Amino acid sequence: HHLPAGPLGARLDRVSFWYDPGEPVLRDVSFRLSPGERLGIVGRTGSGKSTVVRLLFGLHHPVSGGVSVGGQDVAGLDTRALRSRVALVTQEVQVFHATLRDNLTFFDHSVDDHRVRDALDEAGLTDWWRELPDGLDTVLGTGARGMSAGEEQLLALARVFLRDPAVVLLDEPTARLDPHTERLLMPAMERLLEGRTAVVVQHRPHALRNVDRILVLDAGTVVEHGEQTVL
Ligand code: ATP
Ligand code: MG
Numbered sequence: 321h322h323l324p325a326g327p328l329g330a331r332l333d334r335v336s337f338w339y340d341p342g343e344p345v346l347r348d349v350s351f352r353l354s355p356g357e358r359l360g361i362v363g364r365t366g367s368g369k370s371t372v373v374r375l376l377f378g379l380h381h382p383v384s385g386g387v388s389v390g391g392q393d394v395a396g397l398d399t400r401a402l403r404s405r406v407a408l409v410t411q412e413v414q415v416f417h418a419t420l421r422d423n424l425t426f427f428d429h430s431v432d433d434h435r436v437r438d439a440l441d442e443a444g445l446t447d448w449w450r451e452l453p454d455g456l457d458t459v460l461g462t463g464a465r466g467m468s469a470g471e472e473q474l475l476a477l478a479r480v481f482l483r484d485p486a487v488v489l490l491d492e493p494t495a496r497l498d499p500h501t502e503r504l505l506m507p508a509m510e511r512l513l514e515g516r517t518a519v520v521v522q523h524r525p526h527a528l529r530n531v532d533r534i535l536v537l538d539a540g541t542v543v544e545h546g547e548q549t550v551l
Contacts, residue, residue, distance in 0.1 A: 321392045321393070321396045321398075322401070323389065323390040323397065323402070323405050323486075324390055326355075326486070327355030328355055328389055328390035328405060328406075328517055329354050329357070329390065329517060330388065330390075330517055330519070331350075331352045331353065331386075331388045331389075332349050332351055332352075332372065332375070332376075332385070333350055333387075333388070334349075334350050334384070334385040334386075335349045335350070335375065335384070335385035335386070335387060336348055336349075336384045337371060337380065337382050337383050339380075344540055345368050345371050346368045346371055346382075346540045347540045347541050348541070348542075349368075349385075349537075349540070349541070350542070351535055351542075351545065353519070354517075355486070355517055356516065356517055357518075357533070358513060358517070358518040358519075358530060358531040358532050359518070359519050359531060359532070359533050359535060360522060360525075360528040360531035360533070360534040360535070361534070361535045362522060362523070362534060362535075362537070363536055363537035363538055367539060367540065368537050368539075368540040369491070369537055370410075370521065371540075372521075373489045373519060373521060375387045376389065376487075376489055376519060378394045378395075378397065378399055378402050378403075378406075381394070381395045389402065389405070389406060389487060404483065404485070405485050405486050405487060406486070406487040406488075407479075407483060407489065408489045408491065409477065409480060409488070409490050409491070409493045410491045410492070410493065411473075411492050411493060411494070411495040413472040413473060413475060415461045415475065417459065417460070417463070418459065418461065419454075419458060419460070420436075420440075420449060420452065420458050420460055421433070421456040421457065423461075423475065423479075424439060424475075424479055424482050425482065431482070436482065437449075438481075439478045439479070439481040440478050442477075442481040442511055443474045443475070443478035443481055444477075444505075444507060445471070445474050445475070445478060448471055448474075468501075469497055470504060470505065473494065473497065473505060474505065474508060477493075477509070477512055481512065486517060487517045487518070487519075488512060488513065488518045488519075490519070490520045490521065491521045492521050493505075493509070494509075495523065509530070513530050533545070533547060534547075
């Protein structure tokens, strides 16, 4: 199975899921995203928001129902093919003890430096990386060049800009940031969503102004699905 080039839609079709048999986490969840459309997901803690995102990223497969991206069942897609078109950003950013370049390219040395620099610029990290002592060769991570939580989160966005996926899944990417730092991330976040299909999970609904529709989950069930005005 192959994903077509260009923009991709995504769909959950009557999905039910559990981690532990007999303890349903999602019940009969359905939605359909056209290419370029953005869905916000809200709901209290434990309602299943992250689980929906993980299903779209192919980390789990539904107990019943189907999950598809670009018209293809995610369960039938090669993980690497899926990951090259779908990106997931969470509040946990792994910074490797490696150069800034390798942190973006995941050690793929065929990637041109100018693409790495462009991705950093798109993420809004221009001022930060230009001041690093060794530029793209600066070693990051434990015991090396320290980064603030906001800078780490922007690094995660730069990784996504570099891969230029058709679908982005944002699972509370700003949850561990203070409101001021969160605001600093908004322009990069908006650039990231531009022209891409997106699912954006947020606890705080104010951060959802970039979405077309909102799905409200409660205990694994869709309780609202509609325009922004449902909130
Ligand atoms: P939060 O707002 O706190 O991030 P959420 O809406 O993202 O919550 P999920 O993480 O999707 O909720 O979790 C839904 C339910 O599944 C919860 O009851 C949670 O305890 C359970 N759960 C999540 N991950 C696992 C796991 N790996 N194994 C077993 N149960 C899990
Ligand atoms: Mg979650």
